[in-house]
Amino acid sequence: MPERVALIHNPRSRRNMKNAGQFAEQARARLGPLFLCPEGRNGLTAAVRELARQDVRVVVVDGGDGTVTHVISAILNAYPRERLPALSILPSGNTNLIASDVGCSLREMSALSPLLEKARQGTLMNDVSWRQPVIVSWTDPDRLPVAGMFCGLAAFTRAIELAHNPAILDRYAHDTAIFATVLWGLRLFLRKDVRNQWLGGSPMTLTVDGAAPDTHSRFLFLCTGLHKLSRGVWPFWLDSSPTGGLIYLDILGHPPRLARSLLSVLRGRISARLRASNAYRSGMAATISIRTQDRLVMDGEELEAGTDGLFHLTEGPRMAFVRC
Known part of the structure; x- marks a missing residue:
């Protein structure tokens, strides 16, 4: 049938x-x-x-x-x-x-x-x-989980807010909007106050796979269930053996040598020198809990943390996508 x-x-x-x-x-x-x-x-x-x-x-x-x-x-x-x-x-x-x-x-x-x-x-x-979505849940049992494929915090949230500016979103198609967002972001980044704020990051506590909580300011946090992005960008690598299907990037505030290493980081080609700094981290996990006051952006939608400031990220079930 x-x-x-x-x-x-x-x-x-x-x-x-x-x-x-x-x-x-x-x-x-x-x-x-x-x-x-x-x-x-x-x-x-x-x-x-x-x-x-x-x-x-x-x-x-x-x-x-x-x-x-x-x-x-x-x-x-x-x-x-x-x-x-x-x-x-x-x-x-x-x-x-x-x-x-x-x-x-x-x-x-x-x-x-x-x-x-x-x-x-x-x-x-x-x-x-076959892909595993990222599932975002909250401590509040009355709040339904949200599933998606790409989410982020800190600099990612700020970039999305720029991209959602009607002056960009309503005027340009997606690829052009991304380029316009980058130009606008770079223009703001030249201002010392904005640069210091962005590089300083957002205070967060990450708990990966139940390990000890790690409290630092984060310049950028990303998590995905995708296997590729566009234009050759793939800012992920493995610092250790994978323990789950959540692919994540964690860059601490004021990361050293960011400007000269940005292209390498975006392509996941991290040098031994940057690894040794411990400011650039990436891997695959089954669960990640995040305590923050930032909004998390999931596939373009901004989500507020729970009243306890927590987001819980878990790997979703394997789902089949029929190619067409």
Whole structure:
């Protein structure tokens, strides 16, 4: 029996807004009630719960990283862990890092038609990428966990706030917006007060895999479940044997030789001299707890810490992404 395929469409994604609804009409004609265009987070939660009740095994997400993150979170809160559906992504957002990483590049009917044909033939799972999302949770049991693929704190949060400035976000496409953000950030960085504030970092206490808490100011903290980023950037390496699926980078405040070593750090080519400084750390873990007053940014969305100042990061279950 062919696998049932549902599609979750975000009409407000950047590229979908340029389509004037043509693809939505075509997809609805092919999928019928399994074409979903939920309103808001509550609507998405209800829609995914219904897919879980029907045990729909393949969910296509038509949107960008933010939409994908929301769908993954809803799936993990609705489906049993032993019956998670496969996902596929039509990259239609302002940022599409997740789609690029898992091998989804086609959009609209160029992607959907082959997916439906593979579902008919029973070959959907022949070409998949497996990833583990990063799950953010809080001590408060009433606050639902959030899952995503890329998150960060300190300088990352400040950079995202710059990128979300309407003067940049509304004027430029994603790649150009990144370039404009870098230029704007460098311009601010030339001011001594801003430079000292950024380099000084944000006070944080990190506890990795239950080890002793480590309290320092952090210039930058990143954590991902992706296997690659864009433009050859990959600021991660292994300081020790991996203990889990959370890939992280931890740079302390006022890191030595940052300016002259930045390109090497961004590509994960850390020198023995920098390793010896202990200001640059990277590895793979199963759990990371962070106590901070900073906001954590997960796939473009800013999240507040709990009332106790804590974020808990854990490795999520392995999830299949069907390439298209």
